[in-house]
Amino acid sequence: MTVRTRFAPSPTGYMHIGNLRTAIYEYLIAKNQHGQFILRIEDTDQGRFVDGATDVIFETLKTVGMEYDEGPGKGGEFGPYIQSERRQIYRKYADKLVELGGAYYCFCGKDRLDELRTKCEAEGKMYRYDGCCKRIDKAIALERVKRGESHVVRQVIPENGNTTFEDVVYGTITVDNSELEEGILLKADGLPTYNFANVVDDHLMKITHVIRGSEYLSSTPKYNVLYNAFGWELPIYIHLPPIMKTKDKKLSKREGDASFEDFINRGFLKEAIVNYIVLLGWNPGTEQEFFSMDELKACFDVQGLSKSPAIFDVQKLRWMNSEYIKRLSVEEYFEHAKPYFISAGLETFDLLKLSELLKNRTEIFSEITEKVAFVKNLPQYDIALFSHKKMKTDSESSLNVLRKVLPALNGIACWSAESINNCLMTIVVENNMKNSQVLWPVRTALSGMESSPGGASELADVLGKAESVRRIEVAISKLS
RNA sequence: GGCCCGUUGGUCAAGUGGUCUAAGACACCGCCCUUUCACGGCGGCUACAGGGGUUCGAAUCCCCUACGGGUCACCA
Numbered sequence: 162m163t164v165r166t167r168f169a170p171s172p173t174g175y176m177h178i179g180n181l182r183t184a185i186y187e188y189l190i191a192k193n194q195h196g197q198f199i200l201r202i203e204d205t206d207q208g209r210f211v212d213g214a215t216d217v218i219f220e221t222l223k224t225v226g227m228e229y230d231e232g233p234g235k236g237g238e239f240g241p242y243i244q245s246e247r248r249q250i251y252r253k254y255a256d257k258l259v260e261l262g263g264a265y266y267c268f269c270g271k272d273r274l275d276e277l278r279t280k281c282e283a284e285g286k287m288y289r290y291d292g293c294c295k296r297i298d299k300a301i302a303l304e305r306v307k308r309g310e311s312h313v314v315r316q317v318i319p320e321n322g323n324t325t326f327e328d329v330v331y332g333t334i335t336v337d338n339s340e341l342e343e344g345i346l347l348k349a350d351g352l353p354t355y356n357f358a359n360v361v362d363d364h365l366m367k368i369t370h371v372i373r374g375s376e377y378l379s380s381t382p383k384y385n386v387l388y389n390a391f392g393w394e395l396p397i398y399i400h401l402p403p404i405m406k407t408k409d410k411k412l413s414k415r416e417g418d419a420s421f422e423d424f425i426n427r428g429f430l431k432e433a434i435v436n437y438i439v440l441l442g443w444n445p446g447t448e449q450e451f452f453s454m455d456e457l458k459a460c461f462d463v464q465g466l467s468k469s470p471a472i473f474d475v476q477k478l479r480w481m482n483s484e485y486i487k488r489l490s491v492e493e494y495f496e497h498a499k500p501y502f503i504s505a506g507l508e509t510f511d512l513l514k515l516s517e518l519l520k521n522r523t524e525i526f527s528e529i530t531e532k533v534a535f536v537k538n539l540p541q542y543d544i545a546l547f548s549h550k551k552m553k554t555d556s557e558s559s560l561n562v563l564r565k566v567l568p569a570l571n572g573i574a575c576w577s578a579e580s581i582n583n584c585l586m587t588i589v590v591e592n593n594m595k596n597s598q599v600l601w602p603v604r605t606a607l608s609g610m611e612s613s614p615g616g617a618s619e620l621a622d623v624l625g626k627a628e629s630v631r632r633i634e635v636a637i638s639k640l641s
Numbered sequence: 642g643g644c645c646c647g648u649u650g651g652u653c654a655a656g657u658g659g660u661c662u663a664a665g666a667c668a669c670c671g672c673c674c675u676u677u678c679a680c681g682g683c684g685g686c687u688a689c690a691g692g693g694g695u696u697c698g699a700a701u702c703c704c705c706u707a708c709g710g711g712u713c714a715c716c717a
Binding site: 169170171173203205206208209271274285287288289313331334335336337339340342344345347348349350352354355356358359374375376377378379380382400402403405408409411437440441442444446448450467468469470471472473474476477478479480481487520521522523549552582585595596597598599600601603604605608610611612613614615616617618619 | 642643644645646647648651652653654655664665666667668675676677678679680681708709710711712713714715716717
């Protein structure tokens, strides 16, 4: 049996981290078995459709490197892969289901349903469709439909008994049929609800593993009733726990930071995001924690899926991102950092050198701007910075040192980190001082900051001779 | 509220009746390295939701309670 999975998002907004994780699992489960991964767009709710949302889906799948085998723009044996283009198919199967006794036409309009709802509310009961139209004679109902009377198609739920299904992560789940509603399968506009479309499409597209969020767990019995009514084979169900923002709140895109694109824009590497979220809810069973997409394809196993919700921890994502950044070459780092360097106005500096300094100190790229601002403009700083107990420095000793450093630096013919360092160390030796007594004041004078992405000679190298000398002079005059 | 699901440290998690005085990772704290900050190295802190069973033995099995989540639409 060829494994076939599908990612079936609704184009109702941007790519959410939770959706992306689901897509990744779907992709991996298929690819681990050399199966097919299908993309299907579920746009049956014309009211919620958001323009451009499908492009975001295509783009995201492409950037994380998950190519689908069948889907919009790609084609395939079981198309179309956009539900709004499958109208007639649903109509046909809905009518067929009515014939098979698994559904019935319902002519109750919104008004009557609302009435029913308020009545239930008044009686303190949960609303449930009363099955009114199920009692209409089949031939008469069909006649009314043919005359063009507005109607929906509702599912028939067996009155007694219960329905059981197997879920790979949650195990055996049994629900009493009395809990199930005779829900709408085909809406008055002729388009199916999710409840119908997913079953029809998954069957027609030969999906073997249905992978989706746990919010569908409670409606899965209804789908089984549907499969059975059609006489179709059941798929393997794999339901996934949600990703949480806090212990009791789901990650929500509205509250700011759950969209994949946002993370990319904030300077996260796509590989780090994928690596992190794949581990949110799945354990490889080994100590390995860094995975490329290819490694994931090779070792992904549903056994490692967990059933309890996981809280999204940006802190750990940042750490993982920093690890990925450390593995970048200086050139790669530079490519990612470039926009931030430019926005900091550093075009005239040696940005490769700066990249080297920054590479081990960056968690996310967007923080570069702040980290390198001092390069372009020496910040206003207080001379108290020169006093550091552990470095054994105070303003007096610093002034003293800087006065020696200034001519020495000026005398360097070939400006490089190495020559600068030699020069400074010579001063240390000549004056019988601790390294820090010379290096701390110089680094402070060059950066104007308590901490900087590099030491005295590295900073001087990046800043260049003229600017370094100028900054030492500034410090001297501040201290005098 | 009914039904379904879940609950190991602050977080992600290993663990499927004995090897658990419970792994690893992030975070945090401390030390070392060191010219700052990082990096790196070493060490530390903190957990089986509670209560009953079953068993020679329970984080692991059963029941109850608590807490949390999901679901109950002509949304998906």
